[in-house]
Amino acid sequence: MDWQAFEVSMSLALLTCLSLLPIGLAIAYFLAKSNFVGRGFVEAIITLPLVLPPTVLGYFLLVGMDSNSFLGGLFVSVTGQSLAFSFVGLWFASIIYSLPFAVQPMLRSLESIAPEIREAAWCSGLSKWKTFFKVELPLAWPGIITAMVLSFSHTLGEFGVVLMIGGNIAGETRTLSIAIYDSVVSFEHQQAQSMSLILLAIALVTITTVYTFNRKQSRVAAL
Amino acid sequence: MLKVTLQQIRPTVLDVELNCEKGEVLALVGPSGAGKSTVLRCIAGLQSPQQGVISCKGHTWFDSDAKVKQTPQQRRVGMVFQNYALFPHLTVLDNIKLALDVDKSLHDEQSEQLLEQVNLSGLEQRYPHQLSGGQQQRVAIARALARQPEVLLLDEPFSAVDKVTRRKLYMELNTLRRQLDMPVILVTHDLDEAAMLADSLCVIHQGATLQQGSPEDVLFRPDNVAIARQVDARNVFSGQLIEHGNTLKLKWYEHLIDVAMTFGFSAGQHVHWTLSPSKVLLHQRVRKSRGEHENPLEGRICEMVSLRGITTLILNVGHTDSVSLQMDLPEHVAMRNDLKIGETISVSLLANAIHLMSE
Numbered sequence: 001m002d003w004q005a006f007e008v009s010m011s012l013a014l015l016t017c018l019s020l021l022p023i024g025l026a027i028a029y030f031l032a033k034s035n036f037v038g039r040g041f042v043e044a045i046i047t048l049p050l051v052l053p054p055t056v057l058g059y060f061l062l063v064g065m066d067s068n069s070f071l072g073g074l075f076v077s078v079t080g081q082s083l084a085f086s087f088v089g090l091w092f093a094s095i096i097y098s099l100p101f102a103v104q105p106m107l108r109s110l111e112s113i114a115p116e117i118r119e120a121a122w123c124s125g126l127s128k129w130k131t132f133f134k135v136e137l138p139l140a141w142p143g144i145i146t147a148m149v150l151s152f153s154h155t156l157g158e159f160g161v162v163l164m165i166g167g168n169i170a171g172e173t174r175t176l177s178i179a180i181y182d183s184v185v186s187f188e189h190q191q192a193q194s195m196s197l198i199l200l201a202i203a204l205v206t207i208t209t210v211y212t213f214n215r216k217q218s219r220v221a222a223l
Numbered sequence: 224m225l226k227v228t229l230q231q232i233r234p235t236v237l238d239v240e241l242n243c244e245k246g247e248v249l250a251l252v253g254p255s256g257a258g259k260s261t262v263l264r265c266i267a268g269l270q271s272p273q274q275g276v277i278s279c280k281g282h283t284w285f286d287s288d289a290k291v292k293q294t295p296q297q298r299r300v301g302m303v304f305q306n307y308a309l310f311p312h313l314t315v316l317d318n319i320k321l322a323l324d325v326d327k328s329l330h331d332e333q334s335e336q337l338l339e340q341v342n343l344s345g346l347e348q349r350y351p352h353q354l355s356g357g358q359q360q361r362v363a364i365a366r367a368l369a370r371q372p373e374v375l376l377l378d379e380p381f382s383a384v385d386k387v388t389r390r391k392l393y394m395e396l397n398t399l400r401r402q403l404d405m406p407v408i409l410v411t412h413d414l415d416e417a418a419m420l421a422d423s424l425c426v427i428h429q430g431a432t433l434q435q436g437s438p439e440d441v442l443f444r445p446d447n448v449a450i451a452r453q454v455d456a457r458n459v460f461s462g463q464l465i466e467h468g469n470t471l472k473l474k475w476y477e478h479l480i481d482v483a484m485t486f487g488f489s490a491g492q493h494v495h496w497t498l499s500p501s502k503v504l505l506h507q508r509v510r511k512s513r514g515e516h517e518n519p520l521e522g523r524i525c526e527m528v529s530l531r532g533i534t535t536l537i538l539n540v541g542h543t544d545s546v547s548l549q550m551d552l553p554e555h556v557a558m559r560n561d562l563k564i565g566e567t568i569s570v571s572l573l574a575n576a577i578h579l580m581s582e
Contacts, residue, residue: 116308119269122295123302124322125370134321138312 001194004171005179008087009156012175016094017102017152023095024102024147029132031103032110047104049097054160061093062165090166090173097161098151105150109143110136146210153206157199225374225406229265229275236430237261237272243374243406243423245280249435250409250417250424253453258430259410260305263376266408267302268295279373279406301367301375306383307359309351315362316347322369337365340402342395356384357392364399375407381416396420414455418442426453444578448495451580456497457549461582466490473577476541480518483575495580500535502576503550506569508560518572522548524564529554536562538570 031043049057065072065084075083083089113136121131137144159177166173168182176195183192224244231237239262243249251259264270266277268284271292277285284293310318319334338344341361351359360380367375380396381389397420400407411417417424418438425435426445433450434441445451451459462475464485471490473480488494506516522538525547529535534557538548550570562568 114306114308116304116306117310119267119295120302120304120308120366121310121321122269123267123300124366125296125299125324126321127296135310135312 001191001198002174002176002179002183005174005176005195006198008171008174009176012087012090012094013152013155015091016098016155017148019091019095020098020102020151021144021148024099024106024151025144027099028103028106028110031107047100050100054097054158055164057097058093058161058164061096061161065089065092065165084165085167085169085173087172090162090175093161093165094155094158097158098154101150101154102147105143105146106140107143109140109146112143113139142214145213149206149210153203156202225266225277225279225408227262227266227275227277229262229272229277231273231275231430233273235261237265237275238431239275239427240432241425241435243408245406246404247423248400248407248409248421250411250421250438251427252411252414252417252424253427254412257427259412259427260378261430262427263302263378263408263410266374267300267376268293268298282373299370299373301370301372303360303363303367303375303377303380305379307351307363309359309362309366311351314348314350315343315354318351318362319366319369322366324370333369334365337369340368340399341365355388357388360384360392361395368403372405374405375403377407377409379410379412381411381413393419414442424454426450428453443497443499443576445497445580447580448582451495451497457500458498458503459495460497460546461493461495464488464490464492464494464579473579476546478518478520478541480572480577481574482577482579484577485579488579488581493582495582497578497580498572498576500549500551502573503548504571504573505550505552505556505560506571508568516569516571517574519569520548520572521567521569523567524562527557527562527564529557534562536568538568 027046031039062084063069065075067073067076067082072083075081075088083092117135117139118131121135122128126134157177159181162173162175162178166175166178168174168178176199180192180195180199183189183195224242227239227241229237229239235258237258239258241249241251251262253259261270265272265275265285271285272287274287275285276283276287283289283291284298285291310321313321315338316334319337320330323330323333335344338347341364343358343361343365346354346358351362354362360383363380381392384392393416409417409421421438423436424438424441426433426441428449433453434446441450442454442456445454445456448459460475462473462480464471465474465479467479471482471485471488473482473494473496475496482496506519520540522540524536525539526537527534532554533551534554536550536552536557538550540546540548
């Protein structure tokens with residue numbers, strides 16, 4: 001069992017999931033409120049990581065993180081380190097590929113709030129911020145929980161993109177899924193099995209939590 | 224006092240002028256899609272018209288020329304939405320507390336008073352989904368009043384409840400309104416509801432206000448035939464005024480009818496006229512007319528319907544069957560006179576209830 005890879009995987013998944021809370025919420029809120037001409041295109045861009053082969057996404061991210069590119073160059077000039085093949089680069093990539101898993105559930109739950117509820121809050125004297133925190137956020141909570149759990153478990157399980165832009169640096173970019181692959185190719189089946197079982201258990205627990213929570217919520221909503 | 228003038232061409236046409244005094248209930252009536260709710264949303268600040276002025280208690284909430292546009296939060300409106308729009312994740316008490324002013328030390332006392340005012344004491348800890356439609360409406364009213372609003376807006380507040388509850392809520396609203404000293408605007412498409420609850424009616428059609436006045440005026444003395452059709456006047460006919468001695472009489476087919484109010488009309492003028500079905504009186508059959516009856520007329524009963532103690536008759540009068548006059552009479556009168564379809568009866572059209580309208 002590669003505990004170092006386990007630690008990298010957990011840190012990456014946790015950081016990605018926490019970063020996606022404000023980022024995903026801001027994007028979902030903006031999309032839920034606006035109806036501009038290019039909305040379909042923006043939604044498509046956000047959803048793209050769902051349908052794109054991980055190698056294709058990984059390739060573009062790698063190009064974007066190259067020291068000669070704008071983003072990669074900026075990172076080098078600020079930190080003196082390369083963005084590609086670093087934990088920060090992996091974190092950035094995880095935010096991109098887990099974005100649809102965060103935005104979609106948040107968007108659906110924000111869109112399901114009847115406009116009159118929001119208007120009733122304004123007519124009750126609540127500012128737009130207060131309306132968001134006291135009314136919209138609590139009502140969108142099931143969607144937010146789903147988004148967090150899905151982006152956490154998806155980041156934990158991602159393989160292709162991680163391999164493309166993170167490589168396999170122990171303690172830095174070597175995640176559990178990479179470690180499983182390594183174990184298999186070097187015929188260490190026992191190690192691969194224990195790590196796979198850990199990922200399986202985490203995935204099962206998180207998804208069961210989401211389904212149970214959502215079913216409970218929809219039962220309350222139907223009353 | 225609330226004063227509203229709104230003009231708009233797009234996306235929907237608006238040409239609205241209405242006033243509502245403090246303590247007055249003004250019903251905005253019209254068919255679905257007439258623009259009633261749009262007017263209410265403009266008053267609440269949820270929508271802005273292209274042009275107009277909205278002022279309440281001396282405060283200007285909206286003025287397109289002076290570029291004044293206050294937000295709903297700044298306007299102090301109490302709004303009851305059609306489906307009540309209660310916050311589903313909050314208890315009854317918290318729904319009300321959220322709308323109360325910032326001084327939290329008074330919240331418990333104020334919310335208790337409001338709950339008592341709308342007869343909801345004891346249900347503080349319930350969630351909206353645990354309440355009946357009538358209870359939800361009461362919470363919505365209490366929440367609207369929590370802000371101590373300068374105007375109370377009710378958007379079809381009875382449409383989401385059943386008929387039995389509705390009647391109960393009419394009574395409650397009637398009691399509550401006596402305690403309120405603010406303008407109240409009630410949007411409804413139900414004329415009976417409007418006439419029962421409101422001090423004045425404002426008829427709106429295709430975004431334009433057509434007439435504002437007391438229920439009696441609007442329902443029985445509409446300004447023109449278009450309004451008469453909007454308020455579902457059941458007897459609307461055409462005729463011509465002719466000079467008869469020193470007075471003007473209404474010639475309607477072969478009948479010459481006395482009309483009490485002919486001011487503003489002249490001989491020879493073609494007019495529309497209307498008469499409430501309750502102002503058509505049945506003559507007793509045992510006492511034959513000796514010519515002293517007011518505007519006597521004979522007609523054949525071609526339809527007869529009874530509902531809640533009122534019998535409505537459709538009479539064919541004149542030579543053709545195409546002219547139908549409706550009359551309402553108490554059910555016991557219809558029974559006592561043994562009225563039957565196909566019979567010919569004699570009735571009077573009350574001269575002072577006949578209302579003339581220019582063509």
